[in-house]
Amino acid sequence: MTEKKILNAHGIRKTYRSGQDTLLILDDVSLTLYPGDFVSLMGASGSGKSTFLNILGTMDAPDSGHVFIHGTDTVNLKESELADFRRNHIGFVFQFHYLLPEFSICENVAMPLMIAGESRTRALKSALELMDYLGIAERRNHFPAEISGGEKQRAAICRALIAQPDIILADEPTGNLDRETGNHVLNLFQKINRDLKQCFFLVTHDESIGAIASRQYLLKDANLIEKKGEAVS
Numbered sequence: 001m002t003e004k005k006i007l008n009a010h011g012i013r014k015t016y017r018s019g020q021d022t023l024l025i026l027d028d029v030s031l032t033l034y035p036g037d038f039v040s041l042m043g044a045s046g047s048g049k050s051t052f053l054n055i056l057g058t059m060d061a062p063d064s065g066h067v068f069i070h071g072t073d074t075v076n077l078k079e080s081e082l083a084d085f086r087r088n089h090i091g092f093v094f095q096f097h098y099l100l101p102e103f104s105i106c107e108n109v110a111m112p113l114m115i116a117g118e119s120r121t122r123a124l125k126s127a128l129e130l131m132d133y134l135g136i137a138e139r140r141n142h143f144p145a146e147i148s149g150g151e152k153q154r155a156a157i158c159r160a161l162i163a164q165p166d167i168i169l170a171d172e173p174t175g176n177l178d179r180e181t182g183n184h185v186l187n188l189f190q191k192i193n194r195d196l197k198q199c200f201f202l203v204t205h206d207e208s209i210g211a212i213a214s215r216q217y218l219l220k221d222a223n224l225i226e227k228k229g230e231a232v233s
């Protein structure tokens, strides 16, 4: 039996113009993600990690190639269809939390559901359940400026999870945190992956962070190379 694919990126090529030059960032790169996968992508600064994540997340378009998510070829979607598609299928966690300062933590977490048309009461209830699961429920009525960096990142993770996305794309999610707080966030990723079978794609320049993934890749010279080695739990 073939396992269901969550994401299938195929033959991705991406170049950027730099003056007269053409920079080749991704050269015929392919990747498949399955339910419950925990995949990391490492590579030197400027190797194209964020570019690849943004293409997988439909935030950027490849020059050629296809990104199928849940069977839909996202490269063919119109700009007007992409926002809904992302909201339904992809959760993002970035180095900076991007919480909205004028809303409470609970409202921030509930926001994707409210935007999708869920009632405020039900959205806030779901948000609170998730915040309880990730240990920040007691911060529900605080505003982003009133909580710590680690709590903000946990709130951002709740917001990424709330619509039950097929995949969470995380770009240097601990880059702005001290080592201990960062480890706590990574432990939460592992817990969510284990408990909920949530698929993660994690970009990091830090090999010790990338090593927690069950499948590890390196982006080098525009190619994706699978690293063989045991995941660190």
Ligand SMILES: Nc1ncnc2c1ncn2[C@@H]1O[C@H](COP(=O)(O)OP(=O)(O)OP(=O)(O)O)[C@@H](O)[C@H]1O
Binding pocket: 016, 017, 018, 023, 025, 043, 044, 045, 046, 047, 048, 049, 050, 051, 052, 205
């Ligand atoms: N919009 C753009 N226009 C031109 N060049 C770009 C653009 N975006 C990225 N680049 C270049 O493409 C290369 C890959 O960038 P990218 O941000 O994907 O690398 P990265 O591996 O994520 O780097 P870092 O670890 O430093 O964040 C870099 O050389 C960068 O300067």
